[in-house]
Amino acid sequence: MDPAGLYREVVIAHNRAPRHFGVLARATHAGRGANPACGDELCVQLHVEGGRVVDLGFSGEGCAVAIAAASMLGDALGGAATGHVGRVREAFARLLEAGAPDPLLGELAALSGLRAHPARHRCAWLAFEAVEDALASPPTGAGT
16 A cells, blocks of 8 residues: 555544544543634543643544544643643644654654645644643643
């Protein structure tokens, strides 16, 4: 299979059976990301403990790219320090701008094909926006 086909399959798999989909029972932070232009909206819940993202859950409606990106971001952040979010974000920006893959991205690298489709970048950034909103919000007290 050609690399583009393999990447496409990863995105399709994450869209059809997204990991981390659902509301976390022990969320300590919650945030939203929305794209009014297309109607996509994601809600992200994080369980942060000791400065680490213990778990991530998300819900909402979105296109295949938005749902797959949220699913893959959950994998990339699981167990990572909250400061790791910024490093993953920077690596993802380099991927979309220059096609530069980075091991930090994990399966998020499968979204490299979006480089040729700038109008879809916002879809992929939606999950990052929601995670950053969650981390900027005050803790809910649950799970702490």
